[in-house]
Amino acid sequence: MTEERAVVYAEDAGDGIRVIYLNQPQKKNAISAEMMDILTAQLQAADSDDGVRVVVLRGVGENFSSGGDLNQGDGGKPTPEQARKTLRRYLNAVRTIRSIAKPVIAMVDGYAVGGAFALTLASDLVCASERAQFVPAFCQIGIIPEMGMMKMLPELVGPQRAKELLFIGGKIPAVQMRDWGLVNRLFADGELEAQTMAFAQQLSAMPDASIQITKTMMNALSDEALGACLEAESTASPFCTTTTAYAKTMERFAK
Template sequence: MDVTDSAVLYETIGKTALITLNRPHKRNAFEAAINQALPAALMTARDDPGVRSIVLTGAGGTFCSGFDLGSLEEGEDGTFAGRKLVLGFHEWFAGLVDLQKPVIAAVDGAAVGAGFSLALAADFMFVTPRVRLLPTFLSLGLVPDLSMLYVLPRLVGLAKAKELIFCARAVDAQQALALGLAQVVVAPEQLLDSALQFARQFDDAPPDALGLAKTLLNRSFETDRQAMTQFEACAQSLCGASRYHAEAVRRFLGKEGLPYPGAKLPQP
């Protein structure tokens, strides 16, 4: 299935949905067309049982330059306009974070402000040597949004998150790798192929078990150990009764090899 919108391109490649922000003349900034098309593309990927993974990228050598400041509507009450705007984004952004399929952000060039937050919402980040992750909010007199205040400290620690946000400086590819924000750095001409090849390894992964694992991991920091133990036990009971598990056990005992041997990141 191929679904194309002028602002966001959607294509299925095997069992992977490739979603491309396609406003290069706006550096793929969040403006009205992308704000409408991106949630629709994510829902299409979520609801298609044939899609096992998602690769999210941007056209024209830029991932996403954040919110299009020139698209603010005049005449709104400025006191509440920002709140309305951010909460409007979260109506679909939470669905991306909680999407029960692996999401790989293939990031080339700049990921600025909310564009950086968008990349952080993925499970994996593949970057090129020319990537720049820019938490520029304070430079504009703003606080980070699209869950950066929640996600970044959990990825890099509170002190490092304060450093990145307070200093509002660019994070380059090697720094992103060292901080654990990115998994691999690849050449620009290999970025998309590397992300798709990695995504393809999830074709035979157990979708329900993977989805449950992602859901529980996303809540692990704010859930106490006893509660997580109960969630774990219930999830394991469901997975243990599945046909996928039964077939995996049969193949294991029969020395036929597991149906999902695991995924490997590309070598740098």
């Protein structure tokens, strides 16, 4: 009998590389609050392990992640207080990616939607397949961009472009993301895994202390306002779920 994997699990790939898998392929790796709790714990464990030098974050199957899992909980409409408590579990994963010393490479195939897009922005490096597509998908369903996206995306692409992407949404092809500087390495579809691991091996071979100190210093310098952004999100986004526009959007999803 094959051992059933957790919804997020980690494996050591050798050469100081630990791979963390988002594992809900039947839902295109839609991310739940439970998954974000486990992801946070796995990231912290990797950071504490002297044998780990690089973390690769990926999805199982053909997609990185389809974004937030809309079918979690007991099926009832959560109160704003409950929604805020749940959202903070997602925000904690972003804080952890940014604060741990070990560099995190996001390996993106298929779709990276909503909060999954935000996870790639929070990562230190991004490798993507040519078929990968990045989808903001927050304002389009009636909530505000979450998981630090309003802080990180404008810094990477400029405020005007970020506003257009967040207001209008749509599918952003990986080649465009590379041209905007949001993807470090773009690989042919069938070569993504092998080439990403080769990239991770190259990074793992670098002097670990200098890499880790450089990451933590750069993130500390740029993330001074990130905590305030995440804290504001934890109240603003649950408020949006009480609006008429959001209710109408959810009715369309339910059909």
